[in-house]
Amino acid sequence: MSERVVIVGAGHAGISTAFELREAGFAGPVVVLDQAGHEPYERPPLSKAWLAGAVSTGELAFRGPEVYARRRIELRTGVRVSAIDRGPREVVTADGARLPYDHLVLATGARPRALPVPGAGLAGVHRLHTLADALALRAALDGARALAIVGGGFIGLEVAAAARKRGVPTTVVEAAPRLMRRVVSEPVSAFYHRLHEEAGCVIRTEAAVGALTGEDGHVTGVRLADGATVPADMVVAGIGVVPETGLAGAAGLATGDGVLVDEALRTSDPAVFAVGDCARFPLGEAMVRLESVQNAADQGRAVAAAITGDARPYRDVPWFWTDQHGCKLQIAGIATGADEWAVVGDVQERRFTVLCWRRGALVAGESVNRPADHLALRRLIAAKASISPAAARAGGFTLKDHARSLAG
């Protein structure tokens, strides 16, 4: 008996699932369907090295095309799945074809949130999610005279760094009181704020967007809620993503800001899993949805293990990175609700780590240009190591020594 796995979505999560199934010894057919018409590629460089011109488009591919065949992974691009028929266990594609599955993996990702203001449809307004978006954005940057970025999160700030490097006058408009507020601690926000300003970027926090202004169908500026206008002939919106839950919802699976799954990443139907940006899963006491390569890759591995009969709870320590003006930020754990933090290292030297505690437990750490701290932190958080804020602030403290003591 040869069971068939069908995977919807050929992003980081879907492709990871496919290859990890083979690593785990799964011998049956593996089919990956994606509506996009090209080979699967990496998204992170689109707003970093690729946008800065340091990486070519050809280098974005996950794998050479022949590798899929060699591992007997049937990759079908340009195929949109339009429905899941859970009774007979079949997916229905947009052209009406039906494909049976024994296990279905939803890896449909997320789509960028549209700017909910008048003028969002004007020419010159960009977003950055796919390679096509990135190509359009990079071409437009060449001729841009003034760029306004709506959203001071990772994507907006990475684009701001690339634009300043090309000398484009750039303003970042952020509604919150500080940059990357949802995901980093105050010291890290403040550090990157300064870094961007030093590079000549104008940053306006607590500035809500009221509308985009335009002339002859092309954007001319961003009007703020307080009436001021930021002139711009190019606007990039980076205000977050919405999970792709349409298929799951229409098939009667439980959803709610994501496809809801249990610890083994199973949806409310045990034959259907969800992974990556589209999945909302239990982590500690909370249900979370994470948008990162690490989460997509590790969840792919966890589902492959579950399908091959080795299910265990998904508890990998989340990690994320961003690169802005040559300062690499690596985040381990989740700082949500943190009530205490300590800075280790030297902020002036641009090499430091912020440790974050919640109710006395070390929950996260944010490292700037300290990759070894970051790797040590991942081990310490996974082991639920107890480090007190006082110990961290004392002289001579290093994370590496602590991680070593765990191993020893």
Place this chain on the structure above:
Amino acid sequence: MAEVTLISHSGTRTTLEVPPGTSVMRAAIANGVRGIYAECGGDTMCATCHVYVDPEFAGLFPPVNEDEDEMLEATACDRLPSSRLSCRLTIPDGCGAVVVRLPESQR
């Protein structure tokens, strides 16, 4: 083209034809070589592309820099004098062959 041979911990040899300017990591990933993960895509941040370079080939590559040095201290398998991150090993012009060995695990 250089002949890059990767020897897995269990002894499996894979030989790839790699053009100059490509990193050993990139070549391994593009060809689906098992045992190299490269979670960070080559940004010297994940240490999941760790390899041991056979000593006779070590001189082909620029020395370990500060970032790489820090990362090598934190790899899943022991650091040896021959340890490198394969995303830092760009095949130079005129290079004929390179042999690297893979650690038992990357994470």
